[in-house]
Amino acid sequence: MSKNVIITGGGSGIGAAISRIFLDKGHIVFMLERNVESTREAFSEYTEDKLHIFPCDVSDQARVVQIIDDIAASATIDVLINNAGISHIGTVETTSEEDMDKLFAVNVKGVYNCIHAAIPHMKKSGGGAILNMASIASHVGIADRFAYSMTKGAVLAMTYSVAKDYVADGIRCNSISPARVHTPFVDGFLAKNYPGQEKEMYDKLSKTQPIGRMARPDEVAKLAYFLCSDDAAFTTGTDYPLDGGFIKLNS
Template sequence: MSVDAVQGGGRLEGKVAIVTGAGRGIGRASATLFAAHGARVVVADLDAGRAAEVAREIGSERALAAAVDVADQGSVTAMVDAAAERFGAIHLLYNNAGVNSDGAVDRATLEDWERCFAVNVTGTFLCSRAVIAHLEAGGGGAILNQGSVAALVGIRNFAAYCAAKGAVVALTRSMAVDLAPRGIRVNCLCPGTVYTPLMEPMLRERGEGDMQRGLDLTIEKYPIGRLGEPEDIAAAALFLLSDEAAFVTGSVHPVDGGMTAQ
């Protein structure tokens, strides 16, 4: 999807936004939408090739590709330094990078548990910590953390992921309380199932090897009658990071087609 194909409107005009995990899926849709709304965007991803491709699509004058492992402190510092050097300021951070886990609590491995917490929780902590001085220097800013419906209801065979996303919700509230007096808003999105590469193994497993059956069984859980699109989540992220949400902080938003309303 090119920036030109996305309807723009200047809601992030003059802002510099870092989007982690922006090489594909929700992060890619969000970085593209933010740029279409006037932001200069740091397309940060573990996969340098995917980050470069998305930055190229957005356009080199508005986008910087950055290879980063959000779970690694040195890597995060280098990414944030590069962003500040290139654009001279940082106003917004979308902590979107995340990984799934596999298994009910008695089947989950310690390695899977630790990786899930390292990327989803420690990554959110490290990236947030690294940008706060930049946000304050610019007179304030906003951080958006990526939770999941898995933080709000139990999802079968997803023990580590549910726990990690629950931690992201709790961290959001803690950060919001600490940072509000310093002019920084912090919110959390909890998407329902969005059809992205991340979800394919889960959908296939749910369908006992049959992807279509996995999809059908999943859609049954969604009153709205479909799964989410990356653009559905990007639209909510745009609002929460824009000045239109100036009075919104510490909030947790399911964007889930009614899945958690039942």
């Protein structure tokens, strides 16, 4: 049966892979995305009745509520995937107040905004599935990732809290904690920070996962699809590390 799926940050990287797997399996995707034009180009093969793109900064609660209320006015909200997020490199000393506020606004408040807006509609329709994108940084210390780790720790805690509070309403909430995933963001980061050394640094970063490589976006998408499907109806309040052994085998 076709589901109505809200995905934040679904236009690129992991979000794009998640969006595509739902679209290709016949579901309807409502995408909250800042980069609307590039996303339309990237997803031009999908018809407007299957893919709906809304310009949105998830840190803006009024905008998030407006969009989700508008969606719910004509469709049930079966799945919410909180994928939108930003990264940051720095220790507590090198993280400015501006950096901290920006990371918190998108990675923490953005997730809260979407869940806050979607939960009442899911309760009214008898349930749904929420999936949050956490990180291995939710579980272990990673050098130079102070603010980012803080936000992803909060995402993990929100996952557990929402799962506990709404299990009786038929709402499931889980999260995925990826290690490094090979996305255009990674390539851009290497080109900017290690010009001429991209391959060397890529190999070095890949080897931090005991399995010896980075994950592919489609691998994250397949797990996301399962966790939001009826096949995972008995699964809630759980985080799934997709990390090539990083958390357990590096300890």
